[in-house]
Amino acid sequence: MSGMTLTASPELTTAPAAVELDGVIKRFGAVTAVDGISLTIRPGEVVALLGPNGAGKTTTVDMLLGLQRPTEGTVRVYGRAPHEAVELGLVSAVMQTGALLKDYTVEETVRLTAVLFGRSRADAEAALERAGLTEVGKRLVGKCSGGQQQRLRFAMALLPDPELLILDEPTTGMDVAGRHEFWSAIREDTSRGRTVIFATHYLEEADAYADRVVFVRRGRVVADGTASEVKALASGRTVRATLPGAVEAELLAVAGVDKAEVRGETIFLHGRDSDEIARYLLTRTAARDLEITSRNLEDAFLALTADEVSK
């Protein structure tokens, strides 16, 4: 037995991950909604789950909230079973829809929720303020815009003061101004160190608000990185050409090439200066049929998430 205990900051040592998915599979009859996801999310991370319709985002979120159980694999939230974490108030969520009582005012709704969570009136006021709702406190919920209703759900989700906040496509159906206001409230909150996981279709949202972007497609993680890594993935241009007998390692050594791929007689060279790459190919090799394409974020997203072309 070691006679000495080292002290180090808790984040670096034994603090449990905020979320730990290990080999998670979820099937609904013949449909495999989640097909083997393993993921660790550290406390304080703001993570976007990005993917097209049917990718498995909501199913993953439901498992994090204990609303669904995995068919295989394990889900832990702060080292606990998800339903326990929810019961302890460690996790709360803003879902796409969630019943609100339309005949109550915004203020009454938040105060009532505070009572349910055993929180004080001051906590209710603080949640209203943090969700940017103080000014519309007296408004009937039924008269609120979609964006205000979502911020109301956000205020309610803040009441247990959760360590982890989960947002499932929180801005679906909102106009640009509503989305902007919603995200300003969230951003202000995340600056206090709360862990946030949000599912979205909107690439711009993932890019603007997440430290980490996890691309999901057909129930699998197809890319996982910081927003800037995702941008890097999408920047630059690809030169495609026909060059029989090309060797990947040799192409990678060409000035300006940061990625090279050989598929049969076709080569794909990626780099910042496509002119230089094209010049090299045309003057120093037998390459022909050159084609230069640039990728914006939207293309990168589509490339990462698109279904394979069916035969």
Ligand SMILES: Nc1ncnc2c1ncn2[C@@H]1O[C@H](COP(=O)(O)OP(=O)(O)OP(=O)(O)O)[C@@H](O)[C@H]1O
């Ligand atoms: N309860 C269920 N019963 C049967 N199939 C389901 C069920 N829930 C989800 N699925 C299927 O699992 C797959 C993943 O769905 P999920 O809702 O998790 O995707 P998503 O990424 O959240 O999509 P969206 O962006 O449209 O909300 C889909 O094919 C969906 O039809």
